[in-house]
Amino acid sequence: MLLIRCPYCETERPELEFRYGGEALLERPKDPALVSDDAWTAYLWTCKNPKGPHAERWRHVHGCGRFFNAARNTVSDLIVSTWRVDDSPPANFDGGGA
Amino acid sequence: MTQPFRLPSGGRIDRARVLRFSFDGRAFEGHPGDSLASALLANGVHLVGRSFKYHRPRGIVSAGSEEPNALVTIDRGAGRMTPNLRATQIELYDGLVATSQNRWPSLEFDIGAIGQFASRLIPAGFYYKTFLWPPRAWKHLYEPLIRRAAGLGKAPGEPDPDTYAHQFAHCDVLVVGGGPAGLQAALAAAAQAESVILCDEQPEPGGSALHDPARASELSDLLAKLRALSHVRILQRTTAFGMFAQNFVALAQRLSDHIEPSAASGPRERLWQVRAKRIVLATGAIERPLVFPGNDLPGVMLAEAARIYANRFCALPGKRIVIATSADSAYEAAGDLRRAGAEIVAIVDAREGRPIADDFNVIAGAIIDTKGRARIEGCTVQLADGSTLPVDCDVLLMSGGWTPNASLLSQARGALRFEPILQTFVPDVLPPGISCVGACAGDLRPQGDASRPIHPKAFVDFQNDVTSADIALAVREGFRSIEHIKRYTTNGMATDQGKTSNLNAMMIAAAERSVAPQDIGATTFRPPYTPVTFGTFAGASRGELFEPVRRLPSHQWAKAHGGVFEDAGQWKRVSCFARPAETMRDCVNREVLTVRKKVGVFDASSLGKIELAGPDAVDFLNRIYINDFSALAIGRCRYALMLHESGVVLDDGIVARLAEDRFHITTTSGGIGHVLQHMEDFLQTEYTDLRVWLTDVTEQWATFAIQGPLAGNIVQSLLPDAGLSQASLPHMSLRELVWNGSDLRLMRASFTGEAGFEINVPSVQGAALWDTLVDAAERLDGCAYGLEALNVLRAEKGYIIVGQETDGSVTADDLGYGKMVGARKGDFVGKRSLSLPHLAAKGRKQLVGLLPLQLAQTFEEGAQITQAPHPASGTHALGHVTTAFWSATLDRFIALALLEDGRARIGQTLHVPMPAGAIAVQVTSPVFFDPDGSRLRG
Ligand SMILES: [Zn+2]
Helix, strand or coil: CCEEEECCCCEEEEHHHCEEEEECCCCCCCCHHHCCHHHHHHHHHCCCCCCCEEEEEEECCCCCCCEEEEEEECCCCCEEEEEECCCCCCCCCCCCCC | CCCCCECCCCCCCCCCCCEEEEECCEEEEECCCCEHHHHHHHCCCCCCEECCCCCCEECCCCCCCCCCCCEEEEECCCCCEEEEEECCCCECCCCEEEEECCCCECCCCEHHHHHHHHHHHCCCCHHHHHHHCCHHHHHHHHHHHHHHHCCCCCCCCCCCCCCEEEEEEEEEEEEECCCHHHHHHHHHHHHHCCCEEEECCCCCCCHHHHHCHHHHHHHHHHHHHHHCCCCEEEECCEEEEEEECCCEEEEEEECCCCCCHHHCCCCCEEEEEEEEEEEEECCCEEECCCCCCCCCCCCEEEHHHHHHHHHCCCECCCCEEEEEECECHHHHHHHHHHHCCCEEEEEEECCCCCCCCCCCCEEEEEEEEEECCCCCCEEEEEECCCCEEEEECCEEEEECCEEECCHHHHHCCCEEEEECCCCEEEEEECCCCEEECHHHHCCCCCECCCCCCCCCCCEEECCCCEEHHHHHHHHHCCCCCHHHHHHHHCCCCCCCCCCCCHHHHHHHHHHHHCCCHHHHCCCCCCCCCCCCCHHHHHCCCCHHHCCCCEECCCHHHHHHCCEEEEEECCEEEEEEECCCCCCHHHHHHHHHHHHHHCCEEEECCCCEEEEEECCCHHHHHHHHECCCCCCCCCCEEEEEEEECCCCCEEEEEEEEEEECCEEEEEECCCCHHHHHHHHHHHHHHCCCCCCCEEEECCCCEEEEEEECCCHHHHHHHHCHHHCCCCCCCCCCEEEEEEECCEEEEEEECCCCCCCEEEEEEEHHHHHHHHHHHHHHHHHCCCEECCHHHHHHHHHHCCCCCCCCCCCCCCCCCCCCCHHHCCCCCCCCCCCHHHHCHHHHCCCCEEEEEEEECCCCCCCCCCCEEECCCCCCCCCCCCEEEEEEEEECCCCEEEEEEEEECHHHHCCCEEEEEECCEEEEEEEECCCCCCCCCHHHHC
């Protein structure tokens, strides 16, 4: 069971309190009506699925209820850092592969 | 004479007390401090079980948790029978009842032993190969044969009456293993750490020092120091069985199985979930058996195990002992066993660099054969010059050296490397925060390789009956990776996970492949280290405590009035309120007709409810739902649909405006969790500019529906001063009132097609209001109705249920609700997807009604719909039935369905193939009753 630091509660809590929320740092188009079918479909369904650092959304669902971002290494399964949705990723984070 | 092999003095047993026990119905005696295995050996019993595949007679091999052979069933009374326990780990108590496994009719005369002659029929990979044989032969011949012949103990049949506990713990240092290295590590850690936990699987701490009289004073000194420290907690009978991410370790503590059943109390076992800053593995090393023909005979044991039985348990395994070895440690065993009174007939050492031991008959050579059927009687030694020498014995001890017990390290993804000096795998790369000490770290006495020569008909994995021939066959058939050889031969895949067999299997595979051991690699260990009971995992989460139960405010009334309960998620909901001598179908029909003709009351409290507040509430709703809420007046309600971003329907409900900046929202009963998650997701991460707050008020409000032509009469009598009329409270509007001193939210809304209301009161008032409503209804010849009647009533009107008419592929337009999409408003969740080709194209499945042409014919929900009554194989279905009910109102069977281009097919005749033949159906509008909605207005 992972230990996850909630950047809002500012404590490390067991994984049981959290729910995974899919890939992070995806930008919803400002006006979806203006994007092509292909671009919209890619936004909906295409995942990076990298081997190594991965930006993910997690929610402290059995705590403060807030969504936040986390950098998890998909090889070691360790969450390297977490940050609030309105903060920037850590400087050394490579954004989750190409 | 009882206990003929018991030594007269010494050891750690209490000879002053005699414990009686039985094994396969025979009575024996032992002493406190004995394990079942040591007590059996003290009584001269070696044969304790039959093997898994070939039913070969098997004896006790080891003295610890690595035991592959001595699996027994312990019976502690009804529901307390546990199979596959290792006799080496069972503590003796007075009255213990043990039986052997996998034998019929008896251990000594086993008919299944014929299986060993059939060994050529069940070679490596037989699990896979047999599936290639003719399927009929598999089903009727091989499977029954193998099932009868193979297997371990039998699972108990009764519910487990014991209780189990769970406990979380945090510590600076967790030490696994209570041998000298572990105790020293705990003492060293305690000097700096604030909290130390030491867990040890044995009944008392000490590990190898327990059978080494020379270390007795060192042990008592260590224990005295540790026990004086209040921040060191020592857990005995506690196995660390699982290592998980970030130093999270699962421990199973056995609390009462070592006590006789009549005296045992409290939980049987406790699961510890420990988060440690640092972990020290002091799990020792496991002695490696030798691979020679007959190495599985009862009386063939590990050398150190015999030393443990003699020194610690004072049970001498035999009187005439031969020791085959490639490790120095066996010479200590030889010395101790001779002091205990056994004759050491010979020490057969396979190594060139064997130690000089003038006081023993040391022979340079190896065992190549054995004698005996249910017990070893002798062996054949091959000397260095190739000549052979027969030797008689009653016990044959083997020591192929020691292997660090790295199961937990392997679980934690640590890496091992092959150490040529020790001829075994030792820890190499340690995960962060984990260290190894003592024998587990590879701190071992000199030892060499004893894996050659390879004898084809020798056992490697005793528990799964895997031979060296099986491993050779797997290599010949092309398997290269040790992980594949393991799976194909099943070596190391039994309940012992190959603690004594993995290294031999790797060495044989390396030799067969002509590669160096370091190139073949080690297999991965997985949790649990030793088997853990289901009870330990379940803890208190059983029966009523398995999951929270959510009860409606009307629950007690329903129990007293024929309520037939069904589970809907965690809710106990009521299918119908059956009267005496009423069938379920009669009951549902009566409830439906009562609502249509008089009035019915329904407990809808399980509906999800959200209170939405904030200055940007309308903006938020416009982005989350497909509807346009800009013009929704205060006090008015709207049926609303919510889409997933992919355009499919996620949920539906009613949105009621309480004030300029405040809304009361309902969701489906099962939907509240993911609807709130969906809303919060967009609010927190996308629409961060909106000032809106969401609160789940599902459990704050009890909700009752009052439906039927007389519904207004009930509400009038309940709230006489509210001045309610069709004009002041029209359909789909809401009023906040006071009843019985409490807030009340009254909504004119309908899910039945009848004029009706939904009343919300604080949950604490729910039961009182329900009683009042049922009472008022019954005075008007109305009744309470349940979920089944509600489903019929809504289906008659073509109202959908999300999850019943929708399945994750259905859009608003598919349901006929395309016009609900707010035309003038901007973007909302899911809108962009509605114009994607696959959602906008022709040929989508649309909601329709189906009526069987023959009134008496019925079909099932989920049934397919086809053009032809008997379509050719490969014809695709046009759609499927989503809801199917007997409609009491219409006195006929009705169904809702999703049908390709369904709205264009209204009027067509199609078919629903059922097992008894296809049923012809007419496609209709999904609204079967009161299509213009005149009844809604009362
Ligand atoms: Zn939090």
